[in-house]
Amino acid sequence: MPKSSNSDQKKSTVSPPERREELLAVAARVFAEQGYNATTVRKIADAAGMLAGSLYYHFDSKESMLDEILSGFLDELWARYDAVLGAGLGPRETLEALVTESFREIDRHLDAVAIYQKESRHLAVRPAFAYLVESQRKFEKAWLGTLERGVAAKVFRADLDVRLTYRFVRDTVWVAASWYRPGGRHSPEEIARQYLSMVLEGIALDGS
Amino acid sequence: MPKSSNSDQKKSTVSPPERREELLAVAARVFAEQGYNATTVRKIADAAGMLAGSLYYHFDSKESMLDEILSGFLDELWARYDAVLGAGLGPRETLEALVTESFREIDRHLDAVAIYQKESRHLAVRPAFAYLVESQRKFEKAWLGTLERGVAAKVFRADLDVRLTYRFVRDTVWVAASWYRPGGRHSPEEIARQYLSMVLEGIALDGS
DNA sequence: CTCCTTCCCTAACAATTGTTTGGTAGGTTA
């Protein structure tokens, strides 16, 4: 159900999806590197090899580019999350699958994730980006629910504040976008494995 | 050695330290809420109950306010870190002390930490903020060194990528600034205890 | 060849930005 996006109605200026995607990728990179507010449309145009005004043949506004980047990322993310959540897995397996899918998503949509991390907080208050709040709500429900199921099933510790654990796990995964670079030493799956090992078993040696 | 700051030379316009601190606290709050670039000097002035131009009686520029906020925070942080690192503790105790001091610093300088988290990446490339890079380097040395000492002393697991572990622990601590609110349910020390318990022992039950 | 569409450029626009200059009310000092 990818109705979290509102980019459907605002295709007043249409152009071949391929060119749009190219330009959106360029914009996402600049947004991620410099921050949304510090990015001028002229910088995006420079990086794309054209002039500022020409962007407005493809897009309605600077904000609509940001909207399209974020909602596109979230739509894909939720398609995969929903598949995991509907697979009927146990708590621990669900957690592992969610973490792994998250790192894959970071690998695929690094720029979008980085933008989301930095800007979603102050964007969420604006009506045009209400779907960010909705997504955050679903996010909490999915992760927190999995953790609570795990506590009830005695596979996760019960002596920790669940909400604290939720934020711990969530942040631990997504901040990786701030240092992860695709094509690096570790694959997303390998990173997921090590992260899960740390989160689940801890970094201390057993006999300490 | 608080020479990480360069705010020492630029007190061309001096005013009572108290008023400066008041205005810096206001600016830090707006910076943290809206982001540095999205914050106009008029918004800061509004929040302080004065007009935009009046800020320039106290400060040289908008950037110098940011500089003073960040370097002030880092100076205090490193004073405490250096005390911990020089105390001759074992690896695990050092890690625990660093984490606890970090949460205390988040409690005290929440806005500055939030700003640092969001802006340090793109600020670090600018010469005026070179001390951010320097601080990041010291940071890595302190944390990574402690982890490596722990692995050598067999108190931390040796089967994990140490650099990955470093980023894991570091991020786990500092992203808390994105949701922590002073005066909330848990004290900084209590949060530190639970975080450390998760990082060290994991969230899985032993017999799983 | 002509028409039309696609995609970009040129050139400007009003608004907002950080910052400066000159002034001034109010308190302190002499």
Added chain:
DNA sequence: TAACCTACCAAACAATTGTTAGGGAAGGAG
């Protein structure tokens, strides 16, 4: 009272911002 300093205001500044309007080159369709 007179001189002075502190902390602010009023008004403007040049630069930069997102955005728009009109034009034109290229190429396919008829």
